[in-house]
Amino acid sequence: MRAKLDYLPVEQSFLAPVGADAANPAFARAVVIPFGLEASVSYGSGTAAGPTAILAASHQVEFYDEELECEPVRRYGIATLREPAIARPIEKALAQLEGVVEAVLEAGKFPLTLGGEHALTPAPVRALARRHKDLIVLQLDAHADLRDGYQGEPFSHAAAMRRVLDNPDVSLISAGIRAISTEEMAFYQSNRHRITIHWAKDQARWDIAEMVAPLRGRPVYLTFDIDALDASAMPATGTPTPGGLTYWQALAIVRQAAQAGNVVGADLVELAPIQGLHACDYTAAAIAYKVLSYALARAPNERGHAEP
Ligand SMILES: [Mn+2]
16 A cells, blocks of 8 residues: 655755755655654653654754764755654554555655654564565664563554564664563574664673674664663653663764665654653754764765765
């Protein structure tokens, strides 16, 4: 089921690069898909408002990226879809999102879904796994999300990666994990050939080059659960968890992953905006822009010049 792509006008789009061609769907290589799924939240709520908050905050983000030494959005372009009315129950919402992602891929563009709950991730992964046999999912998250369902819902956010692994050829690399159940540990132990976890407790000893080595030359789907960040940096999420990543630490993983592998799609999920806490919305918007730029604009090389 392929959807028709309904784009927002430039002034409402991600970053709102008014006066440039950068948000023109004919030019843009990236498509932002707002999808505020909120159906299985188990603790704090509010993810339905995530995409709207990220789009609004993105209008405060500088186009210029001091790390990439350019205005990346002008190189690759970002068009933004209008958020659809989200179907219920979750399985129908997933079919709906899969249709949208399918249409974005069909148009030859890069899909970045803004959640919404982590429960949405199996939809874009299904669409990409059909195209890429050896897809690796890179998950930044506090929670393993490997339960085989939660509170009676097989498609719960707490089961997101378990449902991703229903695709038999997909494997998973997770970083930042610091909340996992006994049931999930057992599943992890019996699926070590498909799952690698880099625990948050070990972060002082992480070697990111080693972490991303299995991605070399492979198609990669990045799923960035905003609660991978430490709860002090990101309280605006359903299940904030201490002991997490810093902003730059998380971005270093994404940057090196994009250099090693070929990032073919991504999502940023679980922002649950808190009134007055603009920093969290802005952090999510800044991360979304970084993810696109690492995936679609080349970093400066050793000589300090950006490659085309
Ligand atoms: Mn998650």
